[in-house]
Amino acid sequence: MRLYKVKAKCGHVGRSYYILKDFYVKAIDGKEAAYKVRYSPRVKHHKKDAILSVQEITDEEFLKGRKMQMEDKYFNVHNSSDQRKCCAVDYSLVFAETKTVRRRKFKNSIYRSKLAKIIRKDLQQQMRGEL
Helix, strand or coil: CEEEEEEEEECCCCCCEEEEEEEEEEECCHHHHHHHHHCCCCECCCCCCCEEEEEECCHHHHHHHHHHHHHCHHHHCCCHHHHHHCCCCCHHHEEECCCCCCCCCCCCHHHHHHHHHHHHHHHHHHHHCCC
16 A cells, blocks of 8 residues: 545635645555545535645655644534634635536527438438448
């Protein structure tokens, strides 16, 4: 097993905000390390870009990092209310999530009917062996 430091986007700081935290995990490869961290508590696992980096580290860095992680108040509180009460998050380190533009389907019925006609014509040609 190898040791990895994984930087991930964590939540409980607002709906469209995140905080960057380092996780220290043991895994066979980097892909497994990223998977373990993405589905661990507090990580924004519904986001595709939740994992920012995966880096292989030494034993000393791993032990030092785990110790820092255990001492971090953010990982020791159990809900966002306790987090606010004991000031577990430095809000100067909170970042806004970038908005992604959703693609809209083109709902023009004339365009769709012409496209369907072209597709039918191509299928008929394929069946006859012309293409």
